[in-house]
Amino acid sequence: MTAKVQDNNQDEEVTRRNFIYVATGAVGAVGAIQVVWPLVDQMNPSADVLAVSSLEVDLSAIVEGQTSKFLFRGSPVFVRHRTADEIARAEKEDNDDLKDPEKDSDRVQKKQWLVMSGVCTHLGCIPLDQQGDFGGWFCPCHGSHYDISGRIRKGPAPTNLPVPKYVFLNDNTIKIG
Amino acid sequence: MASKKFEPTNPAVKWVEDRLPIMNLVYGTLGAGYDAPRNLNYWWNFGSLAGFMLVVQILTGVILAMHYTPHVDMAFNSVEHIMRDVNYGHILRYVHANGASMFFVIVYIHILRGFYFGSYKSPREILWFLGIIIFLIMMATGFMGYVLPWGQMSFWGAKVITNLFSVFDDLLGTDGAIVRLLWGGFAVDNPTLNRFYSLHFLLPFVLAGVVILHIWALHIPGSTNPLGIDAKGPQDKLPFHPYYSAKDLFGLGVFIMIFGAFVFYVPNILGHPDNYIMANPMSTPAHIVPEWYYLPFYAILRSVESKLFGVLAMFGSILILFALPWLDVSKVRSLRFRPLSRFFFWIFVVNGIFLGWLGQASLEMEVFMGLTVFDFGQISTAYYFAYFLVILPWVSRKETPLPLPTSIAQHILDKNAPKEEV
Helix, strand or coil, X not given: CHHHHXXXXXXXXXXXXXXHHHHHXXXXXXHHHXXXXXXXXXXXXXXXXXXXXXXXXXXXXXXXXXXXXXXXXXXXXXXXXXCHHHHHHHHHHHHCCCCCCCCHHHHCCECCEEEEECCCCXXXXXXXXXXXXXXXXXXXXXXXXXXXXXXXXXXXXXXXXXXXXXXXXXXXXXXXX | CCCCCCCCCCHHHHHHHHHCCHHHHHHHHHCCCCEEEXXXXXXXXXXXXXXXXXXXXXXXXXXXXXXXXXXXXXXXHHHHHHHHCCCCHHHHHHHHHHHHHHHHHHHHHHHHHHHHCCCCCCCCHHHHHHHHHHHHHHHHHHHHHHHCCCEHHHHHHHHHHHHCCHHHHHHHCCXXXXXXXXXXXXXXXXXXXXXXXXXXXXXXXXXXXXHHHHHHHHCCCCCCCCCCXXXXXXXXXXXXXXXXXXXXXXXXXXXXXXXXXXXXXXXXXXXXXXXXXXXXXXXXXCCCCCXXXXXXXXXXXXXXXXXXXXXXXXXXXXXXXXXXHHHCCCCCCCHHHCHHHHHHHHHHHHXXXXXXXXXXXXXXXXXXXXXXXXHHHHHHHHHHHHHHHHHHHHHHHHCCCCCCCCCHHHHHHHHHCCCCCC
């Protein structure tokens, strides 16, 4: 009984030893995080991978109604020269029931040039050009349908095909990235 | 289950044993020191077969690693170099590639043996957990190994599977940071291949470690048996060696003949021809399928028309196994005495095989009465989860089991008793 009472007293009193325990534990925890972080961060893209950052595309070679694919950072980018008919359709479908609502005008800088990622937002396959129920792209892997603006319309993909950063260097050249 | 102690007579062996009782460990786990139930049938052969396949995979894998080059420009050609130039290289690679399939067949049977005979029930829950962990490590290892030849299926399989983790990016709003961490780049590329190679080499040894824990946990209560009742005394048991070592060895002989038939006669039948085309990040094959042993889970993924829930359903379909000991509340282990549960179990097995078939079929294909592969995928996925979440909890509470034998020995005596003449 007496021993138990003494124990209780010790619990309540903050001793020098309690402080050392907590301080050692805290330093150890911070140290462990510092050791673990480099072990995890080494998996992130390395400097040379990050350095490959931009791609220039000559648009004059792409005729109306044609989609060209370019390899950018290990994945394809689609550049489509859209016809007037396709532009009209894309804008008309702005008002349709969209899974990831976005206006066509927000997805292009010049209406005839649709520049977007060629990687399905579901699980990363490359959608096929001018196929599917919406006259745009169709991903054969798990059946996602995209329209002529690259917006997801049907299937498991959650979002539209993303538009990468690009600028027009002149009327016939864009720089992606 | 306490095992008998190894008593060496040879003084040299005794000298070693006194300092490191390693022979005693083997004697008590796989030798005459381990008393196993005397009524084990051939379904109990698959544990040792799986152990055998792990050894085969590590041995052939370490050798293949001596001839393989983990670089996107050279990996594909180095595999062709193994196939054409390295002495016996084609056999070693075919053994390794088909070995993975054989390993999975064996492990699937081993798991279903556990389902049927209630091996997951008390007091073997931890043993069951370790088995699921082994299965998960196997799946990760098999997947990464399939990427190494850097063919079209390797590349696109890697892309699809790593993209499964993008649901966590979507959830956390990290904009692809998790997937980039996995890839080491902006797409599946050289850093991805390198890390997969490193992990594919490492994980089998982790697996071997968990296998040791699995066997350790097995020897606490000892093996289950087809009757599912506890072995009570020496009349219910037989020493593992020579009785089950011999029985397992016979099974191994039969298995090696089947394995050999694949390796020597149809080595590519379980693979996909597109993997003999070098990886091309600009072109997705028209029809991506994973290795056959992932197909049921792939079918579950495809059956849910939401990326997040599809991925969760796929992972959940395996993780749900952890809950199995508590979903099935029946005190009776063996389905021999639970006819209704047995009926649903066999539907579960057929449904699993059907899911595998669905996993490789085109989603839009019509199967029966206007229903497509996608529709059947939803039905089969529903049954898969209903089996665990509805059927097992319900049937195990409601079903009246058949009378259990009083002991293993008594059951054998009754079975072998001469029929009384009238």
